[in-house]
Amino acid sequence: MTSPASTASTEFVPPQLSAAPRPALGPAADEGLARRLRALACTAPLHDLDVRKANLAGEYTVYAMAEVALAAIDLVTLNMDFDTGADHDQIIARLLPRVAAQAPRRPAAEHERVARWVLENLINVGSVDRGFRAVYGTFGPDGAYIRRDYDFKLVEEVPGHGGTVYLRTTDEAVNVLVGALDTDVTSAQIAAEVKLEVLINRGRLADAQLAAEQARYRTVQYAETLRRTLEATRRNVRAVDWLNAVPDMIDEALDHIADRYRHENAILTNIRKARDEAETGFDPKTAEHKRRAAELVDIVKDCIRRHTQLQSRLLEAGPLFRAEQDRQAFAAPTSTVGLDLYGQLVAPVLPLPVEKARRVTDAFFAHGTGLRTPVSVRLGDLVDILLTPPAEREHLGAEMPEPDLIATPDDSRFSEEQLASAMELLDLEHDAPRRLSGLLAEARRRDPELPYLVALLSIHAASPPVGTAYRQGEQRLLFAVDDGTELDDPEFGGADLIVGTALLDTVSMAAGRTEAV
Structure with missing residues (x-):
């Protein structure tokens, strides 16, 4: 006999609840x-x-x-x-x-x-x-x-x-x-950059460093996606959708890089500001703050460098596709047939007894393995190589075109006569060294433009190339020394150099080099 409670429960249970979920x-x-x-x-x-x-x-x-x-x-x-x-x-x-x-x-x-x-x-x-x-x-x-x-x-x-x-x-x-x-690279990169900027503005540089490292990982992953696409194109251009998928990815990546450049440069400015505004002193907390900021600068700089490299690869993707398309479209089809290891060896050998199967496997591995794989020569290729006449080559190579030479205009400020006059003033081999102020005054009496050339040659003589003069066999060398006297001249300022001529003992120098050898 069934109780009323059990009867009621059986009568009012909905049919969809009694079925298995x-x-x-x-x-x-x-x-x-x-x-x-x-x-x-x-x-x-x-x-x-x-x-x-x-x-x-x-x-x-x-x-x-x-x-x-x-x-x-x-x-x-x-x-x-x-x-x-x-x-x-x-x-x-x-x-x-x-x-x-x-x-x-x-x-x-x-x-x-x-x-x-x-x-x-x-x-x-x-x-x-x-x-x-x-x-x-x-x-x-x-x-x-x-x-x-x-x-x-x-x-x-x-x-x-x-x-x-x-x-x-x-x-x-x-x-x-x-x-x-399986996170979308672009959305993850944007989210990481925004999070990084917020953390920097709030001064949480420790958390900002972790966000910056995550943003850099996403940049690496984005470059890996492009690299695999280009590798697949080099193997088989038909295996990659260059009609819609890859061009859309390149356009989105270039837009992404442009946005990231602006964002990362702004972040870099904020990081440097946070680093420079940190108080100086020996507070450990301040020192840690500046160290985190310096590390963040290096990380964001590395992100910018990786974006620059990725941008150059994206710009080279289109020419690479066209070059691979031409190369693979006009490549000669291969005529070799691969070995079906399962159909030609494993399947026929498995039903055989061990003593019969061993002879087949021994012969296969003896010819299929070893230090050097045997090369099979096709008769058609050998005939083509032997019968193809060698290409004629010029003994001296192709004729070089005559270059079009254009005379360079003489735009020198000083003439040959002015240079000779300046060298005459600076020829102090038989005279005592002179002050630059006296040389400038005498040059001004000769020519108003001549003091500029004398000053230029005197300043150049302040650090004379002694070794070069020895190697070139020079007999004398112009020198200029600053003794602290101020130059008194209406056109020039600075030090009143002592200008003179030094004689070089090139014979002794040559003998010394000979003895050293």
Whole structure:
């Protein structure tokens, strides 16, 4: 028999409440959760370092590996350039002081081992593709639970010029630094700059320094987006949308840089004002305030430098696209066919017994591996090379055009006669040294313009090039000495120099050089 209460509860339960709850449909309803799951995945390799440090041979529990990893990501991000990355050994050297500060009594070799171990784990050296993978779940349009793979890298090795290998941080690593993931670069940069300006105006320079560093990370991430686009264009111009997406991105980036220039210069002015208006003295708080302001000046200057470099690359993007389009459009198609390893080797060999499969695999690896890959010569290429006549070249090269020479007009202020007259006045080889005032008066009696030339030659003689005169074999040298007497002249002022001529012993000087040799 059923009680009235149970009967009432059964009768008045709405039908929609009795059904099982279902997740919200559509990809937008679950995107926030997926974003947070990817953010956790990017931090997982850093936490895993502290878990796995117990496997190292030795006592390494004193080291905070996640802290060292964040410092390494920071160093790589700030030391990489648009075209190149950060040097591996340089990052290790700059990471050593932070590692040594955690255990100052440990040997330096151990500090270096910890730094290299952390950096190699950020690169994920032990994996095949040197990347990390995380699995998270989302709900599909029909409400079904779907597991997805999230592949990412934190620090990657990229080839450089001359066979060098550089380190570069990825977008995921930069997002780990600034505490966000999949954030729009432009909006994040504007928000960081506005926050930075407000903090500076309020005098909170410690918080402003953190905001400035976040703004710089966003600038690096923006440059990375452009660099990857240009690299993809060099590989295959059809893989990049140069009709709409990339031109819009370049226009927005140029507008963004123009706004940031004005904003950062204003911020730089405010920082310098805050630094200069700080009271002088020995107050520790004031000294810390000025030190923070000085560090902020360096950070904002670095942001301006990176914006300048990004602007030059943006202006070169259009010509690069046209050059790559011409190169790839007229390139000869390749005629080589790649090896289908699975279809031609793995699938036929798997059903065979071991003794038969071993002969196939031994033959394949004997010819497919080794110190030098065998080169196969195509007969058609060899015939073309042998039958193509050599291009005729001129013995002396192409004829050089005759240059059009234009006579340079003589715009000298002083004539040859005036120079000869001035040198005659300054020829004091057989006379005693004279005052500049007397030389100017005598020159004025000869020519009204001549005192300017005499004064010019006398001032030049105040620091005579003795070594040059010796090397050129000069017999005498004009000199001028200031003894503190003031010049009394209606046109010139300054010191009344003592002007004379010194004889040079070039024979003894040459003998001394010979003995030295």
